[in-house]
Amino acid sequence: METQLQPPISARVNVGMGERGVSLISGLAGMYFVLIRRPSLKIGLPMIMDAGYMIYRGATGHCFLYDALEINRSDVGNKGIQVQHSVTVNLPLEQLYRIWRNFENLPRFMQHLQRVDVDESTGGKRSHWVAKAPFGREVKWNAEITDEWENEHISWRSLPGSLVNSTGSVHFSNAPGGRGTIVNVSMQYNPPAGSLGAAIARLFGEEPGQQLQDDLRHFKQMMEAGEIPSVEGQPSGRNKEFTWSISERMQEQDLVEEASAQSFPASDPPAWISGKKNKRKEVAS
Amino acid sequence: MRAVCWNGKNNVGVEEVPDPTLINPRDAIVQVSSTAICGSDLHLYDGYIPTMMKGDILGHEFMGEVVEVGSGVKNLNVGDRVVVPFPISCGNCYFCKNGLWALCDNSNPNAAMAESMYGHSPAGIFGYSHLMGGYAGGQAEYVRVPFADVGPFKIENGFRDEQVLFLTDIFPTGYMGAEQANIQPGDVVAVWGCGPVGQFAIQSAWTFNPARVIAIDRYPERLAMAERYGRAEIINYEGVDVVETLKQMTGGMGPDVCIDAVGMEAHTHGIEGFYDRAKQAVHVETDRPHVLRQCIQACRKGGTISMAGVYAGFIDTVPIGAAFNKGLTFKMGQTHVHRYMKPLYEMIENGRIDPSFVVTHVIPLEDAPDAYEIFKHKVDGCVKVVMKP
Numbered sequence A: 001m002e003t004q005l006q007p008p009i010s011a012r013v014n015v016g017m018g019e020r021g022v023s024l025i026s027g028l029a030g031m032y033f034v035l036i037r038r039p040s041l042k043i044g045l046p047m048i049m050d051a052g053y054m055i056y057r058g059a060t061g062h063c064f065l066y067d068a069l070e071i072n073r074s075d076v077g078n079k080g081i082q083v084q085h086s087v088t089v090n091l092p093l094e095q096l097y098r099i100w101r102n103f104e105n106l107p108r109f110m111q112h113l114q115r116v117d118v119d120e121s122t123g124g125k126r127s128h129w130v131a132k133a134p135f136g137r138e139v140k141w142n143a144e145i146t147d148e149w150e151n152e153h154i155s156w157r158s159l160p161g162s163l164v165n166s167t168g169s170v171h172f173s174n175a176p177g178g179r180g181t182i183v184n185v186s187m188q189y190n191p192p193a194g195s196l197g198a199a200i201a202r203l204f205g206e207e208p209g210q211q212l213q214d215d216l217r218h219f220k221q222m223m224e225a226g227e228i229p230s231v232e233g234q235p236s237g238r239n240k241e242f243t244w245s246i247s248e249r250m251q252e253q254d255l256v257e258e259a260s261a262q263s264f265p266a267s268d269p270p271a272w273i274s275g276k277k278n279k280r281k282e283v284a285s
Numbered sequence B: 001m002r003a004v005c006w007n008g009k010n011n012v013g014v015e016e017v018p019d020p021t022l023i024n025p026r027d028a029i030v031q032v033s034s035t036a037i038c039g040s041d042l043h044l045y046d047g048y049i050p051t052m053m054k055g056d057i058l059g060h061e062f063m064g065e066v067v068e069v070g071s072g073v074k075n076l077n078v079g080d081r082v083v084v085p086f087p088i089s090c091g092n093c094y095f096c097k098n099g100l101w102a103l104c105d106n107s108n109p110n111a112a113m114a115e116s117m118y119g120h121s122p123a124g125i126f127g128y129s130h131l132m133g134g135y136a137g138g139q140a141e142y143v144r145v146p147f148a149d150v151g152p153f154k155i156e157n158g159f160r161d162e163q164v165l166f167l168t169d170i171f172p173t174g175y176m177g178a179e180q181a182n183i184q185p186g187d188v189v190a191v192w193g194c195g196p197v198g199q200f201a202i203q204s205a206w207t208f209n210p211a212r213v214i215a216i217d218r219y220p221e222r223l224a225m226a227e228r229y230g231r232a233e234i235i236n237y238e239g240v241d242v243v244e245t246l247k248q249m250t251g252g253m254g255p256d257v258c259i260d261a262v263g264m265e266a267h268t269h270g271i272e273g274f275y276d277r278a279k280q281a282v283h284v285e286t287d288r289p290h291v292l293r294q295c296i297q298a299c300r301k302g303g304t305i306s307m308a309g310v311y312a313g314f315i316d317t318v319p320i321g322a323a324f325n326k327g328l329t330f331k332m333g334q335t336h337v338h339r340y341m342k343p344l345y346e347m348i349e350n351g352r353i354d355p356s357f358v359v360t361h362v363i364p365l366e367d368a369p370d371a372y373e374i375f376k377h378k379v380d381g382c383v384k385v386v387m388k389p
Helices: A019-039 A041-060 A064-069 A093-101 A104-108 A194-203 A209-226 A246-262 A273-281 B037-044 B111-120 B160-169 B170-179 B196-208 B220-230 B242-249 B269-282 B290-298 B322-324 B338-351 B363-375
Strands: A003-005 A081-089 A113-119 A126-132 A138-149 A153-157 A165-174 A181-192 B002-006 B014-018 B026-039 B059-068 B081-084 B142-145 B187-193 B211-215 B233-236 B255-259 B304-307 B328-332 B361-364 B385-388
Touching: A019 A041, A081 A209, A093 A104, A093 A153, A093 A209, A093 B242, A104 A113, A104 A126, A138 A165, A181 A209, A209 B111, B002 B363, B014 B363, B026 B081, B026 B111, B026 B160, B026 B363, B037 B255, B059 B142, B059 B160, B059 B170, B160 B170, B160 B242, B160 B338, B170 B196, B170 B304, B187 B220, B187 B290, B187 B338, B196 B211, B196 B220, B196 B361, B211 B242, B220 B233, B220 B269, B233 B242, B242 B290, B255 B290, B269 B290, B290 B304, B290 B322, B361 B363, B363 B385
Parallel strands: B187 B211, B187 B255, B211 B233, B255 B304, B304 B328, B361 B385
Antiparallel strands: A003 A081, A081 A181, A113 A126, A126 A138, A138 A153, A153 A165, A165 A181, B002 B014, B026 B059, B026 B142, B026 B385, B059 B081
16 A cells, blocks of 8 residues: 655745736846836846846746745645555455446545435536535545546546636556556646635545545455455443544544634634534443 | 453453354354463563553453354354364465465454564464554453464364463474474474473474484473473573583584573673663563573584474574574474364374373362462462463
8 A cells, every 4th residue: 555645746936926026027128228218237236136036936926925925826726735555455446446436426435425326317427516624514526537447547527617626537457466456546636725725625634644544444344345444432441431433532632722713713712612522422331 | 351451561360251243254252161371461461562552451362262253254163162262363364375374364353563573463462462463362251253264173082171272382383383394303402491381392392203302491390390301301490501512412412403482581690690681671672582592602502493382572682693503493483273272182192192181270260360370470389270250
C-alpha cells in the first residue's frame, strides 16, 4: 500500500488573478517610463528593479513578500486536495469492477459519504452524491462518469455548478502470482473558497490521504471478509456508562479543535456541543 | 458479567462489565468454561505492550460453549463446545488462504495504527492491546468471537477442558517453534525457557527426530517438568555460562537449532541484565533480548534460530555480525493457530500428548489478581494457571 499526497501544481502561486494583472501593467508601465524618459541613474535603477519584479510577480503569480509574510491571495490551488492510494484485493477483477461501477455501493466503505443515488436513465453515468458534514448537515453534488473501460478503469467528475468540484478515478489491474486485483484510486477535491469551503475540506479529514487509505481498507474488508471488523459497542471496564471506542477517543482531539474553531470570537462562552458524544451507545451497567 | 480488566501496570481487577453482543454477522458469543493466563499476558501486566487502555478485558486463551451465533455463521450451533484460536482471522484474504492466519489482512480494526508502527498490520488478537485490534478478551464469563465460522474448533468428545484448552495458543506456539526450525534427524535442539510454550516446544521437537533436546531455565520445577515430560537434558543457567556449556555438550559445534521460548522480557544476571533493564526503564529499548543474544552466540554455524517468545518493539546490541557471519536462519512470528488445531487435536486424540501436564493451578476467575502475581513471580511452583469463570 502506498499513499501520495501531492502538493497542488500551483503551489507557488500566492497572488490573486486581479492583483497579478495590476502588477503586470504597473511593471510594464514602469519599464516604459524608464525607457522613454531616461531618468537619472539614482531614480532609474530602483525603478527598473521594481518594474522587473512587478512583471515577474504578475507573470508567475508568485510574490516573495507574501511568502515571507505567509500570505496567500491566490484563488486557485491552495485548497485543493489530491490523494492517491492502492490496495490489493484477493478477488477477481471483474467482481470488484462490478461493485465499484455502481456508485451506490461507495457509501458502504467511504466514511464521509451518506449516500449516492445513480440515475438509471443515464445508464448509470450520472449520480447524486450526499456527504456528511459537521452538525448533521449535508453537502450534495452531482457527478458524471467521464470515461470508462470495462474491467479496467472508471473516471468521474462533479458536474459544473456543484459546490464541491471533484474528480476521481479508479483503475483495476491483475496482481501478479494470483494475488488478486490491485485497485488504484485517485481523487481530487477543490472545495470553494471561504468558510463553507473550509467546512467541506473538513469532510476529508485532517489527513485526506489517511481517509482514502481507510476507505480502501474498508472496501477490501467488505469484499474479502464480507464485513468490516469492529469493536464498537463491545464491553470493557470503561463502558459501565457508555461505550467508547479507541477511534472515537482519538477523534477527541479533533472535537476539541472543531469546538475551538466554532466558538468565535474566543471570548464568547462556548456554544458548541459535541455531536459525536451523544452518539455513543448507552449501555446500562 | 464478570471480567478480568487491565487497570494499569501490575494492576488487574475482576469487574462487573456489560455482556458482549453480536456486532457483525460472522460473530458468535461464547460462554467461557475455562481460560488461561499466558506468559504473553505478563508482558501486558508488566506494561511493556503499548496501546493498552484502562478497562481493557484481558485473555486470549479460552474455550467454552456457543450461546449465540450471527447470521453469517453457518457451521456452529448454540451448545457447541469450542476452543478458540488467539489470532482473529477472516479466512479469505491472501494470508489466510496461504495458511498465514496470524497475518490476516482483515481482522484488525486499528490496522492504520499497526501500520504506522510495523509497516503492515498483523491479525487482530483477543485482549492484546489496541494495536492488535482492541478486542475484548476471554478472561470473562462471555466473549464475542469475530469470524466465528473460521476460528473456533469443535470438541465433540469427552476431553476435560485442561486437555484441549491449550490448542488456543501455547501448544501450537510451541509446536510451530519446533516445526519452523527445520529440525533434521540427528540434530541437537536447545530450548531457552521451560515455561508452558517451552514445554510444548520441547515435546514437539521430538516429533522431528532430533538426537537430543536440551532445555534451559533457572526454576527447578520447570526444569524437572522438561526432564520428566519432555525427556530433555537440562541446563540451570544460574551460575553457568550457557553458551560455553552448550558448546561443551555438543563437542564445540553448538546446537543446530535454538528455540527462544522466552521473548521480550528475558531475565539475566550481571552487567547485560542491568544494561537492558535500564534502557527499558527509560523506553530507549522496549524488549530485553538476552535470550536472542545467547541463541546467536550458541547456535551452530549455518543453524536456525526459531523465536516463539513474543517481541513487540525495539531491541539493541543484538550481535547481527555474529548472526550474519555464522550464516544463521531466523524464523519467527505469532502462531498461525488455525493451521495447527486439527493435527494437534489428533495428537491428543491418539494419546501422543496430554497437554494438561503443564497445569499447576486451577482457580476461580475471581482470584485472577492473585494468579497474575503468582504466575509473574513464579512462586508456589506456578507454571500454568487455568481460571473458571
